[in-house]
Amino acid sequence: MPEIHVSHMAKTFGDVKVLNDIDFDVQDGEFFTLLGPSGCGKSTTLNCIAGLEDPTEGVISIGERTLVDRAQRVYVPTEERNLGMVFQSYALWPHMTIRKNLAFPLNIRRTARADRDVRIREALEKVGLAHLQDRYPHQLSGGQQQRVALARALVYSPSVLLLDEPLSNLDAKLREQARAWLKRLQADLGITTLYVTHDQDEALTLSDRIAVMFDGVMTQVGTPHEIYEHPATAAVAAFVGSCN
Ligand code: ADP
Ligand code: MG
Numbered sequence: 001m002p003e004i005h006v007s008h009m010a011k012t013f014g015d016v017k018v019l020n021d022i023d024f025d026v027q028d029g030e031f032f033t034l035l036g037p038s039g040c041g042k043s044t045t046l047n048c049i050a051g052l053e054d055p056t057e058g059v060i061s062i063g064e065r066t067l068v069d070r071a072q073r074v075y076v077p078t079e080e081r082n083l084g085m086v087f088q089s090y091a092l093w094p095h096m097t098i099r100k101n102l103a104f105p106l107n108i109r110r111t112a113r114a115d116r117d118v119r120i121r122e123a124l125e126k127v128g129l130a131h132l133q134d135r136y137p138h139q140l141s142g143g144q145q146q147r148v149a150l151a152r153a154l155v156y157s158p159s160v161l162l163l164d165e166p167l168s169n170l171d172a173k174l175r176e177q178a179r180a181w182l183k184r185l186q187a188d189l190g191i192t193t194l195y196v197t198h199d200q201d202e203a204l205t206l207s208d209r210i211a212v213m214f215d216g217v218m219t220q221v222g223t224p225h226e227i228y229e230h231p232a233t234a235a236v237a238a239f240v241g242s243c244n
Contacts, residue, residue, distance in 0.1 A: 001063070001064065002025035002026060002027055002028070003026055003027060003028045003029075003030070003062065003063060003159065003160060003192040004024075004025065004026035004032075004049065004060075004061075004062055004160060004192065004194060005025050005059070005060070005061045005062075006022055006023060006024050006025070006045075006049070006058065006059070006060050007023050007058060007059045008021055008022075008023065008057060008058045008059065009021070009022040009023075009045070009048060009055045009057065009058030009059070009060065010022070010055060010056050010057040010058055011041075011044050011048060011053065011055050011056050011216075012056045017216060018041050018044055018216045019041045019044055019045060019048075019055070019216045020215075020216045020217050021217070022041075022045060022058070022216075022217075022218055023218065024211055024218060024221060026160075026192055026194055027192070028192055029190045029191070029192055030192055030193070030208045030209065031183075031186055031193045031195065031206060031207050031208045031209075032192075032193065032194050032195065032207065032208065032209050032210075032211070033194075033195040033196070033197060033202075033203045033206065033207040033209070033210045033211070034046070034194070034195070034196045034197075034210075034211050034213055035197060035198070035199075035200065035203040035210050035211065035212050035213070035239075035240075036198065036212055036213035036214055036239070037198055037214070037239065038198055040213045040214050040215060040216065041213055041215075041216040042164075042196040042197075042198070042213060043164055043196060045196075045213075046162050046164050046194065046196050048060065048068070049067075049083070049162060049194065050078060050081065050083055050085055050162055051067070051068075051076065051077060051078030051081050051083075052078060054068075054075070055068060055070065056070070057070050058070060059071075062081065062082070062083070062159060062160055063159060067081055079108065079109075082156070082158050082159055082160075083158050083159075083160050083161075083162055084153030084154055084156075084158035084160070084161045084162070084191075085153055085161075085162045085163075085164075086146075086149045086150055086153050086161070086162075086163045086164070086166045087149075087164045087165075087166070088164055088165040088166065088168050088169060089169065091149070092137040092145055092148060092149060092152075093137070094136065094137050094138060095136075096136075096137075097133065097134050097135060097136055098124070098129070098132055098133045098134070098135055098136075098137070098140070098148050099120055099133040099134060101137070101148065101152055102119075102120045102123060102124065102133075102148075102151060102152050102155050103116060103120060104152075105152060105155055105156055106119060106120070106155060106156060109156055111156070119155050119156070119157075120133070120155060121133075123151040123152070123154045123155040124148075124151050126151060126154060126185065126189070127147040127148070127150055127151045127154075127185070128147070129144060129147055129148060129151065132144065132148075141174075142169060142170050142171075142174060143170060143174045143177065143178055146166060146167070146169070146170065146178060147178075147181075149166070150166070150182075150185075154189075154191075158191075159191075159192065160191070160192045160193070160194065161186075161191050161192070161193045161194070162193075162194050163193060163194070163195045163196065164196045165196055165197055165198070166182075167179060167182070167197075167202065168197075168199075175202075179202060179205065179206060182206070183205070183206050195207065200239065200240050200241075203224070204224045204227075204228060204240075205224075207223075207224055208223070209221060209222060209223055209224075210222065210223075210224060210227050212227060212236050212239065212240065214235055214239075219232060219233055219235065219236055220232040220233070220236050227240055228240055228241075
């Protein structure tokens with residue numbers, strides 16, 4: 001059974017259809033990337049899974065749990081989906097220390113105090129920043145802030161990580177380091193990861209499998225090798241090949 005299952009998902013804003021019959025599965029522990037140009041519907045797909053947007057049609061499940069089934073009127077609210085999320089802007093709360101930033105999602109879930117402190121320390125240890133927990137976000141580098149955002153997404157032990165262009169605010173050199181680090185961490189944790197990027201190179205180096213999207217349609221799903229060596233359409237070839 002796949003960890004993330006999406007079938008016949010569609011999304012309309014007003015009278016514009018931005019997602020069209022989206023179907024894909026992500027396996028347990030897999031690093032799966034949605035790749036495509038800006039505006040093709042990557043974030044909307046992720047947001048529907050996260051519960052930040054409501055798909056107009058379709059079914060979404062995580063493990064054995066159905067989160068959304070429009071036909072059956074099933075809808076699990078976002079705070080009950082047990083997903084960790086990191087966005088393009090890391091959006092740490094500037095007036096809170098790193099520790100308080102991580103405590104916030106645990107407070108919402110009413111985690112007991114003793115358990116909370118252990119979870120915060122463990123999550124920061126995973127990203128190698130336990131020694132900075134009393135600092136404020138502006139006292140950290142961009143790369144460190146992005147790791148804190150990841151620790152905050154991991155702090156309540158989600159079954160799935162959703163990452164929307166988490167490296168795009170970093171400069172090129174930091175991005176390269178962050179990429180290697182992210183790949184190692186994901187492999188160590190073995191956590192199912194759905195990743196969004198418009199960067200072909202990033203998708204090819206990080207992913208177990210890639211779904212290439214254009215205009216709200218998933219055009220091809222395959223391993224980096226399959227996508228690169230055997231593009232299904234001229235558009236995929238042009239887009240994936242354009243990084244070289
Ligand atoms: P991507 O993440 O691939 O850049 P998005 O999923 O953000 O693309 O957007 C897909 C399309 O949906 C774009 O045309 C965008 O303008 C449109 N869109 C996204 N969010 C909204 C919204 N809240 N209201 C109206 N249109 C939206
Ligand atoms: Mg986006």
